[in-house]
Amino acid sequence: MRSHALLDELEWRGLLYQRTEGVADALAESQLSGYIGFDPTAPSLHIGSLLVVMLLVHLQRHGHRPVALVGGGTGLIGDPSGKSTERPLSDPELVAKNAASIQRQLERFLDFTGPNAARAIDNVTWLTELRAVEFMRDVGKHFTVNYMLQKDSVQGRMEAGISYTEFSYMLLQAFDFLELRRRHDVRLQMGGSDQWGNITAGIELIRRSLGTDAHAITAPLVTTSAGTKFGKTEAGTIWLDATLTSPYKFYQFLVNTDDRDASKYLRYFTLLSREEIEALEGALNEHPEKREAQRALAADVTRRVHGERALGAAEEVSGLLFGGADPKSLSREALLALTLEIPVFTVERKDELTTYDILEATLVGPDALFSSKADMRRMLQQGGVYVNGRRIAPEREPVTADDLLAGEFLLVRKGARTYGLVQA
Numbered sequence: 001m002r003s004h005a006l007l008d009e010l011e012w013r014g015l016l017y018q019r020t021e022g023v024a025d026a027l028a029e030s031q032l033s034g035y036i037g038f039d040p041t042a043p044s045l046h047i048g049s050l051l052v053v054m055l056l057v058h059l060q061r062h063g064h065r066p067v068a069l070v071g072g073g074t075g076l077i078g079d080p081s082g083k084s085t086e087r088p089l090s091d092p093e094l095v096a097k098n099a100a101s102i103q104r105q106l107e108r109f110l111d112f113t114g115p116n117a118a119r120a121i122d123n124v125t126w127l128t129e130l131r132a133v134e135f136m137r138d139v140g141k142h143f144t145v146n147y148m149l150q151k152d153s154v155q156g157r158m159e160a161g162i163s164y165t166e167f168s169y170m171l172l173q174a175f176d177f178l179e180l181r182r183r184h185d186v187r188l189q190m191g192g193s194d195q196w197g198n199i200t201a202g203i204e205l206i207r208r209s210l211g212t213d214a215h216a217i218t219a220p221l222v223t224t225s226a227g228t229k230f231g232k233t234e235a236g237t238i239w240l241d242a243t244l245t246s247p248y249k250f251y252q253f254l255v256n257t258d259d260r261d262a263s264k265y266l267r268y269f270t271l272l273s274r275e276e277i278e279a280l281e282g283a284l285n286e287h288p289e290k291r292e293a294q295r296a297l298a299a300d301v302t303r304r305v306h307g308e309r310a311l312g313a314a315e316e317v318s319g320l321l322f323g324g325a326d327p328k329s330l331s332r333e334a335l336l337a338l339t340l341e342i343p344v345f346t347v348e349r350k351d352e353l354t355t356y357d358i359l360e361a362t363l364v365g366p367d368a369l370f371s372s373k374a375d376m377r378r379m380l381q382q383g384g385v386y387v388n389g390r391r392i393a394p395e396r397e398p399v400t401a402d403d404l405l406a407g408e409f410l411l412v413r414k415g416a417r418t419y420g421l422v423q424a
Helices: 005-012 023-029 047-061 092-106 132-138 145-149 169-184 193-210 247-255 259-269 274-286 292-306 308-323 332-338 355-361 373-381
Strands: 033-038 065-070 119-122 186-192 215-219 344-346 385-387 409-414 418-423
Touching (some): 005 023, 047 186, 169 186, 186 193, 259 274, 259 292, 355 385, 355 409, 373 385
Parallel strands (some): 065 119, 344 418
Antiparallel strands (some): 385 409
């Protein structure tokens, strides 16, 4: 599985942007340890982070050892790459908490057992023990200011200004690569193309300090065909943490992928074979309205990020809200997922509960389905009100325990698309 197979796979998937000259030979010679750094300035990775995570996944699948470096130390500084202004300094306790959370997320994608078991390492181990004079003598002496000024991460900030703290970030990242080479024989660093300058600085430091070679692979930055940043929506960033972005919203983001991007994202983010992806591309070209490629993309990625049960619930909720599925077919997991997506109301359970009791419960609160009782009666007269998928008559009708979904919910629909869930 080694030799050039990894590079060939990254190539056809569009994941290979830059590489150092000797990396193919190094991959062919023996099992190689390769790392990617993850910035813990947020409590979760976002969907754009998956691109570089997939580099580690493919590295491991081809027999090499992936190393996930969580930047608990560099996170106290902040990477200036791709940033137009200075980052605020982060609280050390918050950075440590974020680092632990991100490490747990990475465990969903990498296998930490077996002959090429993944490693998760935090650079706080060595960076917080580093002395300033030692750093300047052993690291800083190998880099001229002119060399550092040539890097894109610095050049992009020259007009707006860059502090010495962020200016020196590339040296800290270079030192990470050196320490990983010394401690764990890591000889490959991977990342997004915006990290090329930082990565090559590490290669130069290893060459000057140890007299040995190191290697690099980068992937392209992900953008949409519309030219916008991947993973950004009007509602904000699409996070991998289910408490920040629900599995349903995560799934929907991928299902709504533009036709022009679906093929590219299938290659980037899934482990589907070339044959499977090409078949989905054919289906997309012949019947784009069926969105088979987008559904396959959403299912594969949601399953790996959130698990099979969360995927099933997301698909059920999508089927209800956009496909007209029977509410009575919803599992309890789907109903609980639905409580995060539509307004939830409560009604006191009593012996003689009626449809009016259910509908009047939806008049309460800022997310009320009806503006008034008169509005509710008007919609009933027009036949535009449904409970559990059944059109409700203007007359009061009894509601029994048998009507409750999962023993406690009733789904109210006003018109074609306005939903509310009543918990009894």
